[in-house]
Amino acid sequence: MSITTHGGSSDRGLSPLQRTSFRTVAAIAFTGVITAPLVGIATAQTGSLGSSGSGGSTPPTSSSTSTSTTPTSSTTPTTTTTPPPAREATVELRVLVLDNGTPFVGALAERLAAEGVEVDRVDVGPGRTGSITREMLADDASTSARYMGIVSPSAARGGITPEEHQILDDFAADYGIREIAAYNWPSAAIGMGGPSFSGELDGLGVNLTTEATAGPWSYLDGALTFDDIAPGPESYGYVSSPLADTGSTSFRPLLTTPDHGGGTLMGVYTSGDREQLVLTVDMNQYQQQFTVLSHGMISWLTRGVSTSMYRNTFNVQVDDVFLTDDEWNPEGNCTFLADAGCAPDEGDLAESRMGADDVATATTWQDANGVKLDMTFNAFGAKEDDPLTRALLESRADLRWINHTWDHSNLDNLDQARITDQIQRNLDWAEANQVTLNPAELVTGQHSGLVSGPSREDNPALAPALTATGVTWVAADASVEAVQRRVGDALTVPRHPMNIFYNTSTEANAVDEYNWIYTSRADGGSGVCESNPASTCISPLGPDGFDGYIVPQEARHALNHAIGMDPRPHYVHQSNITGDGILYPVLNAFLANYRSVFSPSAPLLNPTHAELGREMQRRAAWAAAAEDVTATVTGDTLVITNRGAAGVDVPVTTPEGSDLTGTGYAGAESGWLTIAPGASVTVELGSEPGFRTPSGDADEPAVAARALPQAARAGAAPATGQGSVVIPPINEATRVGAMGEGPSAIG
Numbered sequence: 001m002s003i004t005t006h007g008g009s010s011d012r013g014l015s016p017l018q019r020t021s022f023r024t025v026a027a028i029a030f031t032g033v034i035t036a037p038l039v040g041i042a043t044a045q046t047g048s049l050g051s052s053g054s055g056g057s058t059p060p061t062s063s064s065t066s067t068s069t070t071p072t073s074s075t076t077p078t079t080t081t082t083p084p085p086a087r088e089a090t091v092e093l094r095v096l097v098l099d100n101g102t103p104f105v106g107a108l109a110e111r112l113a114a115e116g117v118e119v120d121r122v123d124v125g126p127g128r129t130g131s132i133t134r135e136m137l138a139d140d141a142s143t144s145a146r147y148m149g150i151v152s153p154s155a156a157r158g159g160i161t162p163e164e165h166q167i168l169d170d171f172a173a174d175y176g177i178r179e180i181a182a183y184n185w186p187s188a189a190i191g192m193g194g195p196s197f198s199g200e201l202d203g204l205g206v207n208l209t210t211e212a213t214a215g216p217w218s219y220l221d222g223a224l225t226f227d228d229i230a231p232g233p234e235s236y237g238y239v240s241s242p243l244a245d246t247g248s249t250s251f252r253p254l255l256t257t258p259d260h261g262g263g264t265l266m267g268v269y270t271s272g273d274r275e276q277l278v279l280t281v282d283m284n285q286y287q288q289q290f291t292v293l294s295h296g297m298i299s300w301l302t303r304g305v306s307t308s309m310y311r312n313t314f315n316v317q318v319d320d321v322f323l324t325d326d327e328w329n330p331e332g333n334c335t336f337l338a339d340a341g342c343a344p345d346e347g348d349l350a351e352s353r354m355g356a357d358d359v360a361t362a363t364t365w366q367d368a369n370g371v372k373l374d375m376t377f378n379a380f381g382a383k384e385d386d387p388l389t390r391a392l393l394e395s396r397a398d399l400r401w402i403n404h405t406w407d408h409s410n411l412d413n414l415d416q417a418r419i420t421d422q423i424q425r426n427l428d429w430a431e432a433n434q435v436t437l438n439p440a441e442l443v444t445g446q447h448s449g450l451v452s453g454p455s456r457e458d459n460p461a462l463a464p465a466l467t468a469t470g471v472t473w474v475a476a477d478a479s480v481e482a483v484q485r486r487v488g489d490a491l492t493v494p495r496h497p498m499n500i501f502y503n504t505s506t507e508a509n510a511v512d513e514y515n516w517i518y519t520s521r522a523d524g525g526s527g528v529c530e531s532n533p534a535s536t537c538i539s540p541l542g543p544d545g546f547d548g549y550i551v552p553q554e555a556r557h558a559l560n561h562a563i564g565m566d567p568r569p570h571y572v573h574q575s576n577i578t579g580d581g582i583l584y585p586v587l588n589a590f591l592a593n594y595r596s597v598f599s600p601s602a603p604l605l606n607p608t609h610a611e612l613g614r615e616m617q618r619r620a621a622w623a624a625a626a627e628d629v630t631a632t633v634t635g636d637t638l639v640i641t642n643r644g645a646a647g648v649d650v651p652v653t654t655p656e657g658s659d660l661t662g663t664g665y666a667g668a669e670s671g672w673l674t675i676a677p678g679a680s681v682t683v684e685l686g687s688e689p690g691f692r693t694p695s696g697d698a699d700e701p702a703v704a705a706r707a708l709p710q711a712a713r714a715g716a717a718p719a720t721g722q723g724s725v726v727i728p729p730i731n732e733a734t735r736v737g738a739m740g741e742g743p744s745a746i747g
Contacts, residue, residue, distance in 0.1 A: 001659045001660060001661060001681065001682065001683050001684070002681070002682045087142065087143045087693075088143070088634055088635050088693050089143045089144070089145060089175055089176075089634070089691055089692060089693040089694070090142070090143065090144045090145070090632050090633070090634045091144075091145040091147075091148050091175060091177075091632060091633050091634075091691045092144070092145065092146050092147065092148065092630065092631065092632050093117075093118065093148050093302070093305065093306055093307055093631040093632065093633065093638075094117075094118040094119070094120060094146065094147050094148065095112055095117055095118070095119050095120070095147060095148065095149040095150070095151060095301065095302070096120050096122060096137070096146075096147040096149070096150045096151070097109045097112070097119055097120065097121045097122065097150075097151040098122055098124045098150070098151065098152045098153060098157060098159070098160070099121045099122060099123055099124060099125070100124050100125045100153045100158065100159050101125045102153055102182070102183070103282075103283075103284035103285070104153075104182040104183050104282055104283050104284060104290075105151060105152075105153050105182050106284075106285070107283060107284050107285035107290055107294070108151050108180060108182060108294065108297070109121050109151065110285055111285070111290075111291075111294045111295075111298065111565070112151075112298055113623075114564075114565040115295070115298060115306075115308040115309065115310050115565060116306070116307055116308035116309050116619070116622060116651040117298065117302065117306050117307065117308045118307060118626055120147070124153070124157075124158075124159035124160055125159060126159075128159065131161070131164060132160060132164040132167055132168065133167065134167050134170070134171065137167070137168070137171040138171055138174070138175065140694070143693060143694065144632075145171070145175040145177060145691070147177060148177065148178075148301075148302055148303070148305075148306075148633070148691070149177060149178050149179065149180070149301040149302055150168065150172065150177060150178070150179040150180070151179070151180045151182065151301070152168075152179060152180070152181050152182065153181075153182055153183065154181050154182060154183055154184045154185075155181040155184050155189060155190045155269070155276055155278055156184075156189070157181075169274060172273075172274045172275075173272055173273040173274050173692075174273075174692065174694040175691060175692055175693075175694070176273065176690055176691040176692030177691070178275050178276070178277070178300065178301050178303065179274070179275070179276045179277070179301075180276070180277045180279075180297055180300075180301055181276045181277065181278045181279070182279060182283075183237075183279060183280070183281070183282045183283075184278050184279065184280050185238065185280070186238050186240035186280050188243060190251075190269045190276065190278045191242055191243050191249055191250065191251030191267075191269040191270075191271075191278075192240045192241065192242055192243060192251060192264070192267075192269075192278075192280070193240055193241050193242075193243055194240065195238035195239060195240050195280070196239050196240060196241065196260065196261050196263055197238065197239040197260035197261060197263070198237070198238045198239075199236065200233045200234075200235065200236060201226055201235040201236060201237050201281060202226060202227065202228040202233060202234050202235055203225060203226060203227075203228035204225065204226040204235065204257055204259055205223070205224075205225050205226075205257060205258065205259055206223070206224060206225070206226065206255055206256065206257045206265060206289075207222055207223050207255070207256055207257070207258075208220060208222045208223075208254060208255055209252075209253055209254050209255070209256060211252060211254060212254040212255065212296070213599075215299075215300070216296040216297075216299035216300040216304070216667075217254070217293070217296035217299075218599065218601055218666070218667035219295065219296070219598060219599055219601050219602035219666035219667055220292065220293075220296070220597060220598060220599055220602075221596070221597060221598065221599050223597075224289060224292055224293075224597050226287075226289045227287050227288055227289060229556070234287070235281060235282065235283070235287065235289070236281070236282050237265060237279075237280050237281030237282055238265075238280040238281070239257060239259075239260045239261070239262075239263035239264070239265065239280070240263050240264055240280060241263050241264060242264060242267065248271060248272050249269070249270060249271045249272075250269075250270045251267050251268070251269050251270075252267050252268045252270075253266075253267040254266045254267045254268065254277075255267070255279075255293070264280075265279065265280050265281045266278070266279045266280070266281070266293075268300075273692065277297060277300055277301065286560075288556070288559070288560065288563075291560065291563050291564050292563065292597055295310050295666065298310075299666075299667075299668070302653075303689035303690050303691070304653065304654065304655040304668055304689065305633055305638060305653065305654055305655070305685065305689050306652075306653050307622075307626070307629070307631050307640070307650055307651055307652060307653075308651050308652075308653050308670075309651035309652075309653065309670055309671075309672070310565070310653065310665065310666055310668075310670065311565075311605055311665060312562050312563050312594075312598070312602060312603075312604055312605065313562060313567055313604070313605045313606070313607055313612065313615075314371065314558065314561075314562040314570070314590075314604055314605070314606060315374065315569035315570065315606060315607060315608070315609070315612060316371075316373060316374065316498070316569065316570045316571070316572060316583075316587070317373075317374040317376045317402060317443065317475075317495065317569055317570070317571045317572070317609070318373050318374065318375055318376060318571075318572055318573065318574055318576070318577060318583075319376045319404060319443065319502075319571055319572070319573045319574065320376070320378060320404065320408065320502075320573050320574045320575070321354070321375045321376060321377040321378070321381075321392070321404070321574050322377050322378050322379060322380070322381030322382045322388070322389065322392070322574075323353070323378050323380070323381040323408060323574070324351045324352065324353040324381070325351060325352055325353070325502055325503060325505075325573055325574065325575040326338045326350070326351050326503050327348075327349050327350055327351050327352055327503055327504070327505065327509065327575070328501070328503045328504050328509045328512065328513045329342055329344070329348070330508070330509060330512040330513075333516050333526070335503045336348065336350040336351065337350060337351065338503070349505075349506070349509075352505035352574075352575040352578050352579055353388065353574070353575075353578065354388050354574050354577065354578045355387065355388055355391075355578060356387040356388055356390065356391035358388075358577055358578045358581075359388070359391040359392055359394075359395055360391070360395075361577070361581065361584075362395075362399075362577055363395050363398045363399070365584060365587075366398065366399075367398075369587070369588075369591055370604075370606070371587070371591070371604070371606050372399070372400045372606055373399070373400075373577070374400045374401070374402050374569075374608075374609065375392070375399050375400065375401050375402070376401075376402040376403075376404040376443045376571070377401060377402070377403070377404050377426070378404050378405060378406060378407055378408045378426070378445070379406060379425070379426050379429035379430070380406050380407035380408070381407075382429065382433075393433055393435070396433070396434065396435050396436070397436070400437075400608065401430065401435050401436065401437040402437065402438075402441050402442070402443055402609055403423060403426045403427060403430070403437060403439070403441060403442050403443070404426070404442075404443045404444075404445065405422040405423060405426055405442075405443075405444055405445050406421070406422045406423075406425040406426045406429075407422070408445035408446075409422055409445060409448075410445060410446060410448045410453070410454060411444050411445070411448040411449035411453070411459060411462060412448045412449060412453050412454060412455040412457075412459055413455075413459065414449075414459070414461065415461050416461040416464050416465045416468070419449065419459075419461055419462055419465035420465040420468050420469055423442060423465060423466075423469040423471065424469055427439055427469070438608065438609070438610050439469070439470050439471070440470055440471055440472040440473055440610055441471070441473050441608070441609045441610050442466070442469075442471045442473070442474045442475065442490075443474075443475040443495075443571075443609075444462075444474065444475070447475060447476055447477045447480075449461075449462035450462065450474070450476055450481070450487065450492070451476075451480065451481055452476040452477035452480045452481050456480075458487065462487065462488075463487050463488025463489070463490070464488060466487065466488050466489065466490045467488050467489045467490075471490050472489060472490045472491065472610075472613075473490065473491060473493050473609055473610045473613040473614075474487060474490045474491075474492055474493065475492070475493050475494075475495050475571075475609070476492040476493065476494045476495065477494070477495060477497060478494035478495055478496045478497070478568050479496070479497055481494055482494055484613070484616045484617065484620065491613055491616075491617055492613075493568070493569065493609055493612060493613040493616070494568050495568060495569050495570060495571045496557075496561060496568050496569070496570045496571070497570075497571060498554055498557075498558070498570050498571065498572050498583075498586070499514070499550070499553075499554055499557075500550075500554060500572050500576045500582055500583055500586060501513055501514075502572075502573040502575060502576075503575065504575065504576070504582065505575045505576065505578050505579030505580065505582065506579050506580045506582070507546040507547075507580050507582055508546075510546055510550060510582050511541050511543075511545040511546050511550065514541060514545070514549075514550055515540050515541055515545075517529065517535075518535065518536070518537060518538045519537060519538060519539070519540050520537045523537075523539070523540050524540065525537070525540070546582070546585075547585065550586075551585045551586050551589050552589060554586045554590075555586050555587075555589035555590040555593060556593075558570060558586070558587075558590040559590055559593050559594060562590075562594065562604060563594070563598075567607075567612045567615045567616055567619075568612065568616075569609060569612055591604070601664075601665070601666055601667050602665060602666040618649050618651075618672060619651075621648065621649060622648070622649060622650060622651060625644060625646070625648040627644075628642060628643050628644030628645075628648070629641065629642050629643070629644070629648060629650060629675070630643065631650070631652075633685070633689060633691060635688055636684060636685045636686065636687055636688045636689075637682060637683070637684060637685065638652075638654065638658075638682070638683040638684075638685055639680055639681070639682050639683075640652065640673065640675060640680065640681045640683070641675075641679075641680040642675040642676065642677055642678065642679055642680070643678070644677055645677050646677055647674060647675060647676045647677055648674070648675055649672045649673070649674050649675075650672065650673045650674075650675055650681075651670070651671075651672055652670060652671060652672070652673050652683065653668050653669070653670040654668065654669050654670070654683060654685055655668060655669070655685060655686065655687070655689075656668060656669050657669075657685075657686035657687065658683055658684060658685045658686050659683060659684045659686070660673075660683050
């Protein structure tokens, strides 16, 4: 890997004019939720696209033509023009999405952007304007492809003209550009026979083939089951079988099922020099089969080379350590001591606090599962001769610690001095008791002092107090503030509340409160689920409701976050790891689900609070800066150039065997590269990914383009501003984890 400082131009990349006309960058919510915008298509133009700009797309005039004189019968010389030889193709690392508004296409666009791949979404739905042209896809004069992959609604690409269909086919064949055809009727047009089954596929058992798990899906063990979590149909598709190969076509199954008589649901159809990943099952972004399989789809599409980063992460923080939490009153449907008129009678379980045995259970669980429980502590509750305090300090080196303020005071209305004292006293206690922590991390009580807190507004005294105490990563509640933002010198780290409520330490209380929140008034519940559009009413849970409903439901939510490119941590409370230890069944189910599907090459990572905050920050910065970065592959060389005025961290994934200094994960090498302004980084891939250089047949568009006079090629360039960019707002429907979660826990 090498770094080169330059003056802003490179003969490997596309010119700034080309990039301005056709490029867009995904908009990222700092939470890891990324929305890829729609891009208007440039109006069709005649001639071939070229450029005399800094992209180096115009070959020297001296090599553009050659002249030969041949006598004719009248001895009049005739001049003929032959094209210059093709340069080795250069392919820009972006993906073109033909967006017809269907959920599967939208899910693929969102997932590409979430992993960091640059996406151009082109509207091919009803009422579309403009057209797809060869000039939009490639600068044939310099043998440069503007896209490394295409996502289409189906192999038939409904919504575009036959001429556009042919343009896409020719472009894909000429440059070796792969295509995902999202949802297809099985037919000979994609190398498959007619369907042997069509209909609902809920709960379908499927298996990846050996070819799939040896290639882009190597991060999976091979077997998985489609979702079946709702009363009505959730998945629909067709089971079919491949047709026999011909001299020019073949079909390689990648995802099969033994159900419904057996057959194929996904495979690679090759026709001549074109490759399409075709699926005969519909999917959307909320289905786990999509979330599990989509990274492999992206790896296949990009040939394993992209400006992206794929990781599965999980972090859970246990708030209020050393303190006591109030308990739910199942008779009064209220919280003892916290709600007015909710006083306990003698013998009621009114509050809960961890004991020494709970510390031993926590450390044993950590050791057995390879996941740390972050102890978010309030040292006010630590006492001499207290068995819990003694047990926690004896295990301090085995635990991760986060400052939760001294005594959990509400910071909404405190002045700077008192907020500073709340933060600093906890740090002083940790230092005095040799508790190792990162002083830059903070979780305020009830997320107070922030919009996430009880007052739902920032306390202006909080930001200077954070600066005074060196805090740079302050927790927020993701159910209130999903997007990372700046608070003075600090950034928020939005946390997902798990629906293991702060005021429940027993399974019975957890079920009772769940019923109160999630059942209708007619069923004896609060009716909140009827008035809250983000909630759904359920039938009342019975005595087995904790293991039968709550555990699988909450484990599923955690898994969706962990595998959905969502770096936000989770939080629970110390009450949840005492009593019945109701957190552990959820975590055990979550980990069992993860490890039953993913292979050892994709271990579940367990970053710290600060590391997750930094990851959110990097992703957002990359989305904002990617417009100034060009990433191209020529042969077996990847070149990433920063044309911006500031340095940028770029996520990079390459096949194993490249000279990228990164980390092996999911069968690839990946990492963040910091590129200075005006500099390029070169990564040797070790082998060519498989893109093609047009062969030179006389009727190929690339050859015809190179035969044009230089002036004609330059004149075919599009005018600046012909591309339009529309970035939709981020809303609850696009946020990871926005569906299926209940109201925030308190604390």
